[in-house]
Amino acid sequence: MSRTMPVHAAVANALQDHGVDVVYGLMGDANLFMVDHYVRELGGRYVPAAHEAGAVLMALGHASVTNEVAVATITHGPAISNAITALVEGTKGTLPIVVMCGDTPIEDPDHIQALAQRALVEATGAGFEQMKTPATVSRDVATAFRRARLERRPIVLNMPSAMMWEQTEYKKAATELPDLPTAPGESDALNEAIGILASARRPVILAGRGAIHARHALLELADRIGAPVATTLKAKGLFNGAPYDLGVCGTLSTPAASDVIASADCIFAFGAGFSRFTTVHGAFLANTRVVQVDDDPRQLGRRHSPDAMLVGDPELVAKTILKWINEAEIPSSQATDTIDQEALRAGHPLPKPSNAPGTLDYSVALEQIDAAFPEDRIFVSDAGRFMTEAWCRIGVSAPRNMVPAINSGAIGNGMGVAIGAAVARSGQKTLFMCGDGGFMMGGLAEFSSVVREALDMVTVICNDSAYGAEYIQFTDRQLDPGLSTFSWPSFAAMAQTMGAKGLRVSSQAELKDALAVIADTKGPVLLELVLDPASMPRMHA
Structure with missing residues (x-):
């Protein structure tokens, strides 16, 4: 049944029809009526951001933890240019979101906010979809959602602001996508993959983000062929509790896991993209036969030329291979019999403390934080010098x-x-770790959103009063690192001013007390770690 309504109301109804229960955004004159209708008339939730990039990044975070298409909305012109880096982040992360943006009136080429929006968006690698006429609103929105799911990237839907109050006959568009799991049929590639696995004496199964739904099938295959299992960083936690879990493969591997992976004669990779960090700049793949499985053919052979490639759903491929191995009665490699499980459980050794008085030992602090948070916490990290040590020492219960x-x-x-x-994921506590420079660049303004939404989120600022990567480059060349150091205001005090709990700690005893406060707090907290830039661990790169 169709209904007559303004275009802005039709857009809001289309979002509801797609099952969108929260929209992240920053309003302007091109999208404010759509947001108003979505909230007031349809009962949707709107989470406002302080900056357009923040709105897009919020949608990316939502998509990351739900595997759903998330939605952000911004207005036109400078709103698009403000969101450019966030769109690049989503494109490189293959995250499906729809960004509903406005557009300046086409009849006013001298509009002060007019920009070449399509060119800007497409330069980021994101997709661009044009809302064509009032009559096509429902279909245009559905196309944007369809493309986001299938193309696995942000799609920007361009909505002309002059169209928002025009009338249209709204009718829900078909939105469902069929489930299309793929299993490999009999082929030379399948035979080659099985042959490689059958001849392997030290195989390793590697799972990436594209295989996190296949835990059971991959562990069953690993047990059958006697192979240890490992993950990429983005699949961390997938094999928790498995007896021969090597953890994260690559520059983040523990010493014991590195020895096992480096000695492998076959790496069977499911849904993994072989980044330079996963492969230790190619070292883990040297003189090793590689089979790559992915349901996205664009990923096969993109960074490394494997010995065999299979297009298919990782779960179904693993089951298919297991079936043929059993039918052929191929014996187990028994490689796991030689692995020292005690050594695997030892994890990453703590470096010798070298921090200056009045600062924390960063690695020990991370161990304390890891132990203090609920097992099912969400762990989000910004980029920076602090990050790789945190990735090594902060665990998660699921990818x-x-x-x-x-x-x-x-x-x-x-x-x-x-x-x-x-x-x-409001039922779980979120742990967010950020450097001092990253917080001042992109975190401070949006921390107000954490407070406004009363999120159960702890922001940990790793404050070494420096831009860490630049600090290292200066000191490595025996140069004065002064240009890379900063005297920031107290982040904990800033948090308190904004309405959150702020805790600044410079010793392990103070950290212990602060973590006890955090355990009793459900709501926004900022924990500032006072660190020594000269003693921060080197990045695992």
Whole structure:
């Protein structure tokens, strides 16, 4: 049944028809009536941001922890240019979101906010979809959602502001996408993959973000062939509790896990993209036969030329291979019999403390934080010198609880991502870790959103009063690092001024007391760690 309504109301109804229960955004004259209708007339939730980039990043965080298409809305012109880096973050992270943006009136080419919006959006790698006429609103919105799901990237829907009060006959568009799991049929590639696995004596199964739904099938295959299991960073926690879990593969591997992976003669990778960090700049793949499985053919062979490639759902591929291995009665490699499980459980050794008086030992502080938070916490990290040590020492109970906001390599993106994750998974405490520079660049303004939404979120600021990567480069060349150091105001005091609890700690005893306060608090907290820039651990790169 169709209904007559203004275009802005039709857009809001389309969002509801797509099952969207929260919209992140920053209003302007091109989208304010749509947001108003979505909230007041349809009962939707709107989470406002302080900056357009923050709105897009919130949607990215929501998509990261839910695997759903999330929605942000911003207005036109400078709103688009403000969101450019956030769109790059989503594109590189293959995160499906729809960004509903406005557009200046086409009849006014001298409009002060007019920009080449399509060119800007497409330069980020995101997709661009044009709302064509009032009559096509429902179909245009549905197309944007469809593209976001299938293309696995942000899609920007361009909505002309002059169209918002025009009348249209609104009718819900078909939105469902069929479930299309794929299993490999009999082929030379399948035979080659099984042959490689059958001849392997030291196989390793590697799972990436694209295989986190396949835990049971991958563990069953690993047990059958006698292989240990490992994950990429973005799949961390997938094999928790498995007897031969090597943890994260690559530059973040523990010494014991590195020895096992480096000695492998076959790596069977499911839904993993072989980044330079996962492969230790290619070292883990040298003189090793590689089979790559992915349901997205664009990922196959993109960074490494494997010996065999299979297009298919990782779960179904694993089951298919297990079936043929059993039918052929291929014996187990028994490689796990030689692995020292005690050594695997030892984890990362603590470096020798070298921090200056009045500062924390960072690695020990991370161990305390890890032990103090609930097991099912959401862990979001910004980019920066602090991050890799945190990734090594902060655990998660499941892969979707791990959200590294580092896809574009930019600092300052994490706060928005953490807010979206905290909103989407409000029943769990969110731990967000950020550097001092990243917080001042992109976190401070959006911390107001954490307070306004009363999120159960702890923001940990790793404050070494420096831009860490630059500090290292100066000191490595025996140069004065003064240009990379800063005397920031107290972040804890700033948090208190904004209405949150602020805790500043410079010793392990103070940290212990602060963590006890955090355990008794449900709501926004900022924990400032006072650190020594000269003693921060080197990045695991």
